[in-house]
Amino acid sequence: MAVKILYGTETGNSEELAKQACETLKKDNIDCEVSDMGDVSLNDLKSYKTVLFITSTWGDGDAPGNAVDLLEALQAEKEKCLSDMDYAVFGIGESIYEHFCQAAIDFDEALANLGAKRLLPVEKSEDDNESNLQEWLKNLTTKIKV
Numbered sequence: 001m002a003v004k005i006l007y008g009t010e011t012g013n014s015e016e017l018a019k020q021a022c023e024t025l026k027k028d029n030i031d032c033e034v035s036d037m038g039d040v041s042l043n044d045l046k047s048y049k050t051v052l053f054i055t056s057t058w059g060d061g062d063a064p065g066n067a068v069d070l071l072e073a074l075q076a077e078k079e080k081c082l083s084d085m086d087y088a089v090f091g092i093g094e095s096i097y098e099h100f101c102q103a104a105i106d107f108d109e110a111l112a113n114l115g116a117k118r119l120l121p122v123e124k125s126e127d128d129n130e131s132n133l134q135e136w137l138k139n140l141t142t143k144i145k146v
């Protein structure tokens with residue numbers, strides 16, 4: 001099954017990174033698909049095997065607009081309903097903000113609480129550091145089971 005790459009964004013930076021990640025994985029012969037988090041429900045997630053979450057943070061440590069519903073659904077769920085899923089979270093933000101990459105941290109915690117298996121620690125990246133994504137993917141490709 002294809003690796004799902006979901007992006008949470010306000011102004012497109014995470015979407016751009018998600019597309020770059022997909023290109024890189026495809027070069028490594030890992031099949032993948034990019035989706036807007038706003039188009040994915042908790043129910044959809046239950047059927048995915050490997051999911052990469054790439055999200056920015058807005059406001060005062062909040063999830064970006066298209067990611068709010070999914071994060072809230074994850075946080076409200078009580079059953080360990082994602083125990084068949086492997087995941088990793090890549091956050092972008094700016095460390096001048098008090099809650100640096102908080103949305104990524106919140107996704108990571110919520111997914112782990114629902115039994116999903118974390119492939120890598122949550123990555124907190126400055127949004128202008130382009131090499132971080134490729135480094136993260138390099139570490140990830142050895143762990144993705146396809």
Ligand SMILES: Cc1cc2nc3c(=O)[nH]c(=O)nc-3n(C[C@H](O)[C@H](O)[C@H](O)COP(=O)(O)O)c2cc1C
Pocket residue numbers: 008009010011012013014015055056057058059060061062064092093094095097098099100101102127
């Ligand atoms: C009003 C505003 C609030 C922000 N709040 C945060 C924040 O709390 N934490 C953080 O790490 N980055 C914060 N950022 C930085 C954004 O996450 C960063 O600009 C990111 O690249 C946006 O990516 P996107 O286009 O995918 O949404 C904020 C930016 C703006 C303009």
